[in-house]
Amino acid sequence: MATLRRLREVPRHLLVCEKSNFGHDKSRHRHLVETHYYNYRVSFLIPECGILSKELKDLVMEFGPYYFVKDLPLYELITHEFINSFVTKGKLILSLDKDTYEETGLQGRPSQYSGRKTMRFIVSIDLMDLSSNLDSKKYKRVSWAFKEKKPLKFDFLLAWHQTGAERSMMSYFSGYGIQEHQPKIALSTTRDLRCPVLQSGLLEGEPEAACSAHELFDWLGAVFGHADLNNEPYNFVSTYCCPQPSAVVAQASLGTITGFILPERICVLLGQLCRYFDEPKLAPWVTLSVQGFADSPVSWRESEHGFQKGGEHLYNFVIFNNRDYWLQMAVGANDDCPP
Numbered sequence: 001m002a003t004l005r006r007l008r009e010v011p012r013h014l015l016v017c018e019k020s021n022f023g024h025d026k027s028r029h030r031h032l033v034e035t036h037y038y039n040y041r042v043s044f045l046i047p048e049c050g051i052l053s054k055e056l057k058d059l060v061m062e063f064g065p066y067y068f069v070k071d072l073p074l075y076e077l078i079t080h081e082f083i084n085s086f087v088t089k090g091k092l093i094l095s096l097d098k099d100t101y102e103e104t105g106l107q108g109r110p111s112q113y114s115g116r117k118t119m120r121f122i123v124s125i126d127l128m129d130l131s132s133n134l135d136s137k138k139y140k141r142v143s144w145a146f147k148e149k150k151p152l153k154f155d156f157l158l159a160w161h162q163t164g165a166e167r168s169m170m171s172y173f174s175g176y177g178i179q180e181h182q183p184k185i186a187l188s189t190t191r192d193l194r195c196p197v198l199q200s201g202l203l204e205g206e207p208e209a210a211c212s213a214h215e216l217f218d219w220l221g222a223v224f225g226h227a228d229l230n231n232e233p234y235n236f237v238s239t240y241c242c243p244q245p246s247a248v249v250a251q252a253s254l255g256t257i258t259g260f261i262l263p264e265r266i267c268v269l270l271g272q273l274c275r276y277f278d279e280p281k282l283a284p285w286v287t288l289s290v291q292g293f294a295d296s297p298v299s300w301r302e303s304e305h306g307f308q309k310g311g312e313h314l315y316n317f318v319i320f321n322n323r324d325y326w327l328q329m330a331v332g333a334n335d336d337c338p339p
Contacts, residue, residue: 013310013312013330013331013332013333014330014331014332014335014337014338015214015217015328015329015330016328016329016330016337016338017203017213017214017217017326017327017328017329018203018326018327019200019201019203019324019325019326019327020324020325020327021322021323021324021325022274022319022323022325023323029270029317029325029327030267032300032315032327032329032339033263033266033267033270033290033315034263034264034267035263035300035301035339036263036290036292036299036300036313036315037263037296037298038260038292038293038296038298039260039261039262039263039266039290039291039292039293040258040259040260040261040291040292040293040294041256041257041258041261041290041291042063042256042257042261042266042269042288042289042290042291043224043254043255043256043257043288043289043290043291044253044254044255044269044273044286044287044288044289045220045223045224045252045253045254045286045287046252046253046273046276046283046286047193047195047249047252047282047283047284047285047286048249048250048251048252048281048282048283049251049252049253049281049283050189050251050253051189051253052187052253052255053276055272056272056273056276057187059268059269059272060185060187060255060257060269061185063183063185063257063259063261063265064181064182064183064259065159065180065181065182066157066158066159066180066181066183066259066260066261067157067158067159067169067170067173067178067179067180067181068155068156068157068158068178068179068181069155069156069158069173069176069177069178069179070155070176070177071153071154071155071176072153072154072155072156072173072176073146073147073151073152073153074146074151074152074153074154075143075146075147075151076173077092077127078092078125078127078130078131078139078142078143078146080131080134082172083127083128083130083131084131085168085172086160086169086172087127087128087131089128090127090128091124091125091126091127091302092124092125092127093122093123093124093125093297093298093302094108094122094123094124094125094297095111095120095121095122095297095304096108096120096121096122096123097119097120098118098119098120098121100150100152101120101121101123103149103150104123104145104146104149104150104152105141105145105149105150106123106141106142106145107123108121108122108123108124109121109122110122111304111306112304113304113306113334122297122304124302125142130142157260158173158178158260159260159261159262161262161264161265181259181260182259183257183258183259183260183261184256184257184258184259185255185256185257186254186255186256186258187253187254187255187256188253188254188255189251189252189253189254190251190252190253190254191250191251192248192249192250192251193223193248193249193251193252194229194242194246194247194248194249195242195246195247195248195249195252196211196215196216196219196242196243196245196246197209197210197211197245197246197247198210198211198216198284198285198318198320200285200320200322200324200325200326201324203326208244208245209245210245211243211244211245211246213318213326213328215243216243216318216326217316217328217330218240218243219242219243220287220289220316222240223254224254224256224289227240229241229242249283261290266288266290269288270288270317270319273286273288273317273319274319274323276319277319277321277323281321283321284320284321285318285319285320285321286318286319287316287317287318287319288316288317288319289314289315289316289317290314290315290316291312291313291314292305292312292313292314293311294307294310294311294312295307295311296313299313299331299335299336299338300313300336300338300339301339303335303336303339304335304336305331305334305335305336306333306334306335307332307334310332310333311332312330312331312332313330313331313332313335314329314330315327315328315329315330315338316328316330
C-alpha cells in the first residue's frame, strides 16, 4: 500500500522567479547562464516580429558544432594529454549505481536522492588537481580504477567554446570514430497569437492589469510545445488557453535550437536579444528559454541532479523594453533548489 501511495503522489516541482535589470551592478543574469552547463534546447519568442534581423538570424545559424564519441573509455578523460589540451578548469562528476561504485574502489558520497537505502553514489574528481602531479597516489589510484579495476566506457557529447580547436578535437578522438554535428534549427512565424499582458514591475501579476510570471511560464510551455490554445470544447488533447488579461499580436517569431549548446553561446544570444530594444519596437517584451539535459549529473554548477521523476531543469528570461528582466528557474523532484 505504501508503494501504491507513492506512485499516486504528484512529483515535486519548484519554480523560482526573480526580477532585476541588465544594467544593475548586482544583476546575476550572466552568472546564472554561465553555470548552467548542459543545455539541450534554446527557444526564443519575439512578439510583433515577422522577420528576424540579419544579426540575430546569423547568430542562430552559427551555434554549432558539437561532437559525438561512442564507447569512449573514461580513462581518456583523465590523461595528462587530454587535460593539457582541452581542460582549463572543471571537474569530472560521475553518478554511479551502487554496484559500479563499489567496483571502481573510488571514494565518493551517497546521492542525496537515494532514499533510505543508498543505491547511487556521486564521485567528483578535480581534473586540474589530478593532472598537476602524475606521480601522486591519488592519480595512480584513479588511473588504476578506470583502466584496470573497472574500465568504464560511455557515449559522450563534446563541445568547445573557443574557435580554432575543433580540428584538434576531431584528430584527438579520431580513433574512436568521432562525429561532428550541427544543432537543429527551427524558425517559424505565428500569426494572430494571443499573448499575456505583462508589466515588468508586477512579477506576481495583478487582476485585470497584468499576468503573473507563473502564468507566463505555463503559457510559454504550451506555445513552445505547439499546443492548441483556443480552449475548444471538442479538443480532447488540451483545454488550456492564454491567461488574462491578454492581447492578440499580428505576428510573432519563434526560434528553437536543439543540440549540445554551451552557455557561452547562450550569453551571446541573450545579449543580442537585449539589444533588440535599442531601436523602438512594438513588442513590450521578448523571451529566451533554456532546457537542460534530463539525465545530466548536475543542474547548476555542481548541484546534484536526478532524473528518475522527470529530470527537468530549465530557466527562462523575460526581457522588457526598459532592460528590466524576469528570471524563472525550474527544477523537478530530484534536484537542489536553483541558485
